[in-house]
Amino acid sequence: MVCLKQVPGTPKVNIDPQTNTLVRQGIKNIVNPFDTYALEEGVRIKERYGGKVTAISMGPPQAEEALREVISTGADEAILLSDSAFAGADTLATSHTLARAINKLKQYDIIICGRQTTDGDTGQVGPELAEMLGIPFVAYVSKIEEIDNGYMRVKRMVEDGHEVIETPLPTVITVVKEINVPRLPSLRGLARARSAVIPIWTAQELGADKNMVGLSGSATRVIRVFFPQRVHHGEILQGDLEGQANSLIDKLREAKIISGS
Amino acid sequence: MGIQIDLDKCVGCGECLSSCPFGLLEIIAEKVHLREGCTLCGACQEACDYQAILIEAVAEAPAAGDSYRGVWVFAEQRNGRLKSVAYELLSRGRQLADTLGTELCVICFGHGINEAQQLIAYGADKVYLMDAPALSSNQDDLYTKGLVELIEKYKPEIVIAGATSLGRSFIPRVAAILKTGLTADCTGLEIDPETGLLLQTRPTFGGNIMATIICQTKRPQMSTVRPRVFKKGTPDGRRKGQVIRVDFNKQRITSRTKLLSFIDDITEAVKLEDANIIVSGGRGVGKAENFQLLEELAGVMGAALGSSRPPVDDGWVSYSHQVGQTGKTVCPKLYIACGISGAVQHLAGMQTSEAIVAINDDPNAPIFDVATYGIVGDLFKVVPMLIKKLKND
Numbered sequence: 001m002v003c004l005k006q007v008p009g010t011p012k013v014n015i016d017p018q019t020n021t022l023v024r025q026g027i028k029n030i031v032n033p034f035d036t037y038a039l040e041e042g043v044r045i046k047e048r049y050g051g052k053v054t055a056i057s058m059g060p061p062q063a064e065e066a067l068r069e070v071i072s073t074g075a076d077e078a079i080l081l082s083d084s085a086f087a088g089a090d091t092l093a094t095s096h097t098l099a100r101a102i103n104k105l106k107q108y109d110i111i112i113c114g115r116q117t118t119d120g121d122t123g124q125v126g127p128e129l130a131e132m133l134g135i136p137f138v139a140y141v142s143k144i145e146e147i148d149n150g151y152m153r154v155k156r157m158v159e160d161g162h163e164v165i166e167t168p169l170p171t172v173i174t175v176v177k178e179i180n181v182p183r184l185p186s187l188r189g190l191a192r193a194r195s196a197v198i199p200i201w202t203a204q205e206l207g208a209d210k211n212m213v214g215l216s217g218s219a220t221r222v223i224r225v226f227f228p229q230r231v232h233h234g235e236i237l238q239g240d241l242e243g244q245a246n247s248l249i250d251k252l253r254e255a256k257i258i259s260g261s
Numbered sequence: 262m263g264i265q266i267d268l269d270k271c272v273g274c275g276e277c278l279s280s281c282p283f284g285l286l287e288i289i290a291e292k293v294h295l296r297e298g299c300t301l302c303g304a305c306q307e308a309c310d311y312q313a314i315l316i317e318a319v320a321e322a323p324a325a326g327d328s329y330r331g332v333w334v335f336a337e338q339r340n341g342r343l344k345s346v347a348y349e350l351l352s353r354g355r356q357l358a359d360t361l362g363t364e365l366c367v368i369c370f371g372h373g374i375n376e377a378q379q380l381i382a383y384g385a386d387k388v389y390l391m392d393a394p395a396l397s398s399n400q401d402d403l404y405t406k407g408l409v410e411l412i413e414k415y416k417p418e419i420v421i422a423g424a425t426s427l428g429r430s431f432i433p434r435v436a437a438i439l440k441t442g443l444t445a446d447c448t449g450l451e452i453d454p455e456t457g458l459l460l461q462t463r464p465t466f467g468g469n470i471m472a473t474i475i476c477q478t479k480r481p482q483m484s485t486v487r488p489r490v491f492k493k494g495t496p497d498g499r500r501k502g503q504v505i506r507v508d509f510n511k512q513r514i515t516s517r518t519k520l521l522s523f524i525d526d527i528t529e530a531v532k533l534e535d536a537n538i539i540v541s542g543g544r545g546v547g548k549a550e551n552f553q554l555l556e557e558l559a560g561v562m563g564a565a566l567g568s569s570r571p572p573v574d575d576g577w578v579s580y581s582h583q584v585g586q587t588g589k590t591v592c593p594k595l596y597i598a599c600g601i602s603g604a605v606q607h608l609a610g611m612q613t614s615e616a617i618v619a620i621n622d623d624p625n626a627p628i629f630d631v632a633t634y635g636i637v638g639d640l641f642k643v644v645p646m647l648i649k650k651l652k653n654d
Contacts, residue, residue: 008298008466060297060298062297084263085263087263087264087299087301088263088299088300088301090442091433091443092436092437092440092441092442092443095437115587116587118467119465119466119467120465121445121446121464121465121466121467121586122445122446123429123433123445124429124433124436124443124445126433127430127431127433127434127437128433128434128436128437129437130434130437131405131433131434131437131438132437136402136517136518137401137430137434138401138518139401139426139429139430140426140430153521157426157580158399158426158427159425159426159534159581159589160339160525160532160581161523161524161525161581162523162524163520163522163523163524164520164521164522164523164524165518165519165520165521166518166519166521167517167518167519168517168518177574177587178580214263215263215301218442219436219440219441219442219443219476219478219479220442220443220444220461220474220475220476221474221475221476221477222300222301222302222472222473222474223460223473223474223475224302224472224473225282225300225302225304225470225471225472225473226282226470226471226473227282227469227470227471228464228468228469228470228471234617234619234629234630234631234632234633234634234635235633235634235635236624236629236634236635236636236637237634237635237636241638241642241643241646242646242650244636244638244643244646245643245646245647245649245650246650248618248634248636248647249647249650249651251634252595252616252618252634255616257594257595257615257616258538258562258595
């Protein structure tokens with residue numbers, strides 16, 4: 001089972017200097033890049049060990065495009081969780097909603113999420129989801145070494161190296177981009193994606209308490225959004241190559257940033 | 262639930278359009294229309310003079326119990342030594358506790374930790390220390406259960422932890438079990454003087470937007486903070502505090518996952534996070550072999566080697582060198598960016614460096630916006646010249 005999210009399709013967000021708002025025109029929505037590694041890993045596990053890959057996404061109706069895209073690259077089925085009651089969800093409400101959907105599906109062994117999204121950037125939904133389901137969790141997986149007899153052995157990335165961890169199934173993992181190179185859609189996949197029926201589950205279908213989802217179910221609230229101030233105080237060093245180098249070294253020494261005569 | 266636009270009241274004046282930080286509003290046929298992606302921030306509601314935009318108020322749960330008191334810092338260790346981020350959080354935690362007139366406690370799990378007195382010198386009133394051989398490596402399951410138990414017992418109002426691999430992996434689980442809010446990667450933590458709530462400010466949309474977030478009705482209020490965001494304070498050896506040893510209950514605190522081995526990736530002499538000077542290369546370096554030039558400069562300066570994302574993606578250097586949003590956050594005395602354009606994701610990891618030198622042949626590269634000193638030029642000429650000059654002295 002792979003959880004994914006649709007995000008604005010560019011890491012470079014332009015800001016309109018007149019109005020100080022994000023320019024949305026011409027920005028296509030895409031599958032969160034980190035989630036494409038999650039999907040690819042799900043498909044590879046299926047190819048090696050069998051099983052079925054189900055993709056789940058919570059989002060507005062247009063997130064269906066993202067689910068069609070992952071069907072074209074190997075997901076067997078996809079489910080969209082969409083309801084106006086889900087809007088404004090923080091990570092706690094999002095993971096609650098995903099957990100309800102996964103519990104409704106009942107049968108699962110491995111739940112794979114991307115390490116974080118490129119818009120919200122929190123990386124919290126994976127670990128929170130694991131707790132809501134009451135199953136183990138391993139973050140930043142860069143390699144699945146073996147799956148055997150109800151256990152999975154993985155390699156995960158930490159700041160200064162790798163850890164090899166063994167976890168019983170079912171489990172939730174988040175994956176990093178080092179884990180694989182996602183495949184392109186196949187012709188057969190594209191055909192399947194076009195004709196696939198993607199069920200939409202609402203709060204009612206999930207039997208979700210409206211106070212547990214969306215803004216009502218969120219513990220955190222955004223009270224202010226603003227643009228970071230970028231004030232430029234820097235100095236561009238002039239002169240020829242040697243002059244620039246001398247000037248830089250002198251300035252760094254003067255500021256006692258580097259030592260020397 | 263959610264946002265509603267009363268089309269009878271809307272006059273199509275367009276005043277609200279510029280208020281939306283996400284640019285989601287547009288005027289269609291003289292009426293305002295909202296595109297998908299609304300976060301219900303409320304900016305447009307304030308901007309509308311006609312009360313045409315309504316954000317349905319959430320039925321506020323009763324305010325969180327006043328029984329929650331105190332500011333907690335989770336102090337991460339590796340091999341019995343505390344990480345620098347623990348002390349950085351301590352200095353901000355002290356300020357928060359003083360503003361609230363409450364105590365500052367440090368929670369530390371590990372084995373053979375002898376820095377408790379030092380934590381007190383840096384501002385802790387109490388140190389809760391759980392010391393056991395099983396805790397020496399960072400095991401998510403044990404840490405999750407241990408921290409939940411302590412929070413349930415002592416009920417702190419604020420818990421902050423480092424946004425390290427460990428913190429980002431187990432703190433969300435603690436928050437989920439306690440059914441409370443958690444704000445990731447905060448760059449600002451303040452107490453609202455009116456409400457006493459923790460104002461948590463964080464970058465979002467790849468650093469393009471800052472959001473201030475509160476957790477009003479649930480406790481504790483939890484945040485993670487990236488290393489090097491706050492500055493470590495100065496120790497005061499005369500400070501008095503309490504060290505409280507907490508039993509590690511093997512029956513209750515167990516792990517489902519098993520750590521089989523650890524493979525150390527860092528081969529170079531100076532670790533990136535601890536380096537005073539970092540020489541870093543980007544796409545402009547061109548190929549793997551060219552990193553030797555940067556390594557030479559790093560060698561002359563006693564610096565560590567950093568990288569932006571493209572060289573790591575292309576396999577020129579290993580991931581352990583990557584600085585930025587999905588790499589490391591660094592704050593050296595000097596950061597020398599060679600052939601790095603300065604995407605917001607990279608800036609997020611290094612812009613708090615004390616001095617930044619940018620070397621790039623594109624005068625319009627965004628890296629020059631954050632640079633203390635910039636040299637517009639070919640790095641393959643500038644860097645050898647710097648090496649020559651530094652060697653000659």
